[in-house]
Amino acid sequence: MRIFTPVRCLNRDQIKRYHLGQMTDVEQHLVEHHLIECDLCHDALQTLEHPSNLQSYQQLSTQLSQYIQKEYATSAAVPQRPLKAPVAKLQKHTERRSFADSAQSYFWTVVFLAFGGGGIYLLQQHLKNRPPLSTLPLRTADALVLPAPRGAEVGDFQPAVVTQPQATQPEPILIQAKYSTRDTPGNATAALNALPPADTAQKKKPPVKDSAVPKLPPADTNARSAVAQAAPPPAETPKEQQKEQPKEEPKEEKAPEKTRAAADNENEPAPAKSEANKPANGDDYVFRSAMQYQQQGDYNEAINQYRRLSDRGKYAERARYNMAICYRDKGQKGKARRMLKDIANSEGAMKSQAQEALSAMN
Amino acid sequence: MHLQLNNLSDRELLLRFRKFREREAAGALLDRYSHLLVAVCLPGLDAQHPAETVLPELTHRMYEQLSGANGKVNELLYGTVQQYFGRTRKGGGYQPAIRELESRVELSGNNPIEKMALAGKLEQALGRLIPEDMYLLGEFYRNTSP
Numbered sequence: 001m002r003i004f005t006p007v008r009c010l011n012r013d014q015i016k017r018y019h020l021g022q023m024t025d026v027e028q029h030l031v032e033h034h035l036i037e038c039d040l041c042h043d044a045l046q047t048l049e050h051p052s053n054l055q056s057y058q059q060l061s062t063q064l065s066q067y068i069q070k071e072y073a074t075s076a077a078v079p080q081r082p083l084k085a086p087v088a089k090l091q092k093h094t095e096r097r098s099f100a101d102s103a104q105s106y107f108w109t110v111v112f113l114a115f116g117g118g119g120i121y122l123l124q125q126h127l128k129n130r131p132p133l134s135t136l137p138l139r140t141a142d143a144l145v146l147p148a149p150r151g152a153e154v155g156d157f158q159p160a161v162v163t164q165p166q167a168t169q170p171e172p173i174l175i176q177a178k179y180s181t182r183d184t185p186g187n188a189t190a191a192l193n194a195l196p197p198a199d200t201a202q203k204k205k206p207p208v209k210d211s212a213v214p215k216l217p218p219a220d221t222n223a224r225s226a227v228a229q230a231a232p233p234p235a236e237t238p239k240e241q242q243k244e245q246p247k248e249e250p251k252e253e254k255a256p257e258k259t260r261a262a263a264d265n266e267n268e269p270a271p272a273k274s275e276a277n278k279p280a281n282g283d284d285y286v287f288r289s290a291m292q293y294q295q296q297g298d299y300n301e302a303i304n305q306y307r308r309l310s311d312r313g314k315y316a317e318r319a320r321y322n323m324a325i326c327y328r329d330k331g332q333k334g335k336a337r338r339m340l341k342d343i344a345n346s347e348g349a350m351k352s353q354a355q356e357a358l359s360a361m362n
Numbered sequence: 363m364h365l366q367l368n369n370l371s372d373r374e375l376l377l378r379f380r381k382f383r384e385r386e387a388a389g390a391l392l393d394r395y396s397h398l399l400v401a402v403c404l405p406g407l408d409a410q411h412p413a414e415t416v417l418p419e420l421t422h423r424m425y426e427q428l429s430g431a432n433g434k435v436n437e438l439l440y441g442t443v444q445q446y447f448g449r450t451r452k453g454g455g456y457q458p459a460i461r462e463l464e465s466r467v468e469l470s471g472n473n474p475i476e477k478m479a480l481a482g483k484l485e486q487a488l489g490r491l492i493p494e495d496m497y498l499l500g501e502f503y504r505n506t507s508p
Contacts, residue, residue, distance in 0.1 A: 008372075009436045012397045040440040044401035053404050060404075061397040064417050068396055072389025072425070 007034045010041050012061065019048060283313045294322065299330040317348040324354070328361065337361060368394070372435050373468075379428055388428050392421055395439050399424075402440065406447040420446055 007030055010018065017023050018031060035042045047053055290305030303326050309319035321343055328336035340361075343354035367375065367390035378387040399420060400413075407413050423442055431438050470476035488496065 009395065009398060011394075015397065015401075038436050040395075040398050040402060040436040043440070044398045047401045047404050053401075057397070057401055057404060060413050060417065061400040064396045064400055064421070065393055067418065068389055068393045068421060071421075072385050072392060 009034070009038055010044070015045065015048060018045065019054075283309060283315050287315045287319065290319070290322065294326055299326040302326050303330075317343065317346070317350045321350045321354060321357075325357070328357075333361060376428065376431060376435070388425055391428065391435060392424055395435060396421075398436070399439060399443065402443050403447075406443075411447075416446070 010031060014023075014027075014031065018028070023031065031041075035045065048057060286305055286309055290302045290309070293299075293302035293305060303323050306319040306323040306326065309315045310323060320339055324336045324339035324343070327333070327339065337358065340354045340358045343350050344358060367387055370378075370387075370390075372391065372394075375387045375391045378384045379391070400417065403413070403416055403420065407416060420442060423446070424439060427438060427442065428435075466476075466480060470480060488499065491499070
């Protein structure tokens with residue numbers, strides 16, 4: 001069917017041939033078919049039916065065609081006008097977009113700097129408000145003391161051992177053996193044989209001065225050395241401390257006052273310095289705190305601290321010497337002399353200093 | 363480029379002009395109907411309406427209207443010329459039902475199913491015509507067809 005075949009309007013050649021009658025029947029029929037529905041072509045053919053219009057028609061149509069081709073077809077100058085607007089819009093759009101991108105980058109930079117500055121400020125505030133460093137050694141000392149096996153090996157295991165379980169570990173048996181050797185010097189050799197070889201290695205360390213030493217008579221050198229070897233300072237449990245402290249303190253209080261010379265306090269920091277290289281433990285802390293109290297003039301507290309060390313550990317002799325100095329400075333010279341005499345009569349490392357202090361007091 | 367545009371149909375040229383604002387497409391379309399424009403305008407040209415003024419102005423009007431045109435260009439051009447010379451259209455144009463039918467015929471394109479459906483509807487409509495009209499249509503379409 002012809003209804004689905006698109007029929008265009010008449011072109012120049014078709015109009016010319018239609019007027020000249022040079023069309024085929026089919027082509028003429030299609031043109032007339034188109035003329036039914038196209039008023040433009042119908043009026044155009046009606047106009048061109050007059051021969052007077054043909055000449056002007058050809059002339060004007062040629063000129064108009066040239067005008068259109070010049071105006072709309074490939075002209076390079078004319079299209080600049082309509083192209084200006086899109087180009088300007090495109091430039092504005094790109095400018096806006098670049099501005100938005102830069103603004104966004106600036107924003108994120110500022111946010112990053114603000115967060116960084118805030119974080120640094122908070123860190124500084126946190127460091128300022130941190131607890132003072134003077135309290136930290138206490139914790140580290142406790143932390144070092146807390147593990148049971150380690151404290152037992154080192155031999156200075158004293159203050160914070162209250163939390164240590166005793167039933168689950170084999171150490172209490174070993175510790176009990178040491179404890180028995182110290183209380184009964186006669187059994188020291190037997191207990192010494194029962195000790196593991198690790199303890200014998202501990203004997204060679206300098207802090208051999210044990211609290212058991214002053215209990216022995218000076219003449220009994222064999223027993224004293226055996227006890228010194230058998231009872232290294234570390235092997236004490238909290239129960240031992242609790243039991244020993246009440247026993248030892250009355251002895252110190254009941255000791256008779258004797259006149260003795262006191263030694264200078266300048267000698268005191270030397271042993272502390274020598275011990276500084278060793279790991280901190282309870283005795284170190286107690287000794288240092290006692291020295292601090294002594295330097296600050298709080299002799300009563302210093303004496304109390306020294307008293308805790310006077311019967312045991314490597315600081316026993318030094319503690320008793322410093323306690324005598326405290327008594328001397330406090331005004332109780334009789335007590336100070338008596339303690340210095342005891343130290344001078346003993347064979348300890350502080351013998352010469354005690355003698356000097358005694359001579360100075362006299 | 364211009365030769366390639368001349369091979370395109372009116373619908374494709376209009377589409378390119380609307381979508382891409384191709385001035386050349388509009389130029390090809392106006393050039394295609396320029397001779398008809400001259401022929402239609404010839405009766406109205408006189409001293410007050412010289413060809414040097416009327417034809418470029420009508421061309422410019424057509425160019426402005428092409429951006430919003432979605433129908434047939436020949437009808438648009440004819441309506442623009444009639445409006446320019448203050449004339450009224452003959453018969454007031456097609457009826458809406460005929461326009462709808464024409465648009466359906468154009469949209470059917472190469473779809474055979476749609477074409478068969480339209481052919482069936484047309485045959486039914488032709489069957490309802492009076493014998494005289496049926497004879498006239500039969501003579502016009504069938505006897506002159508190759």
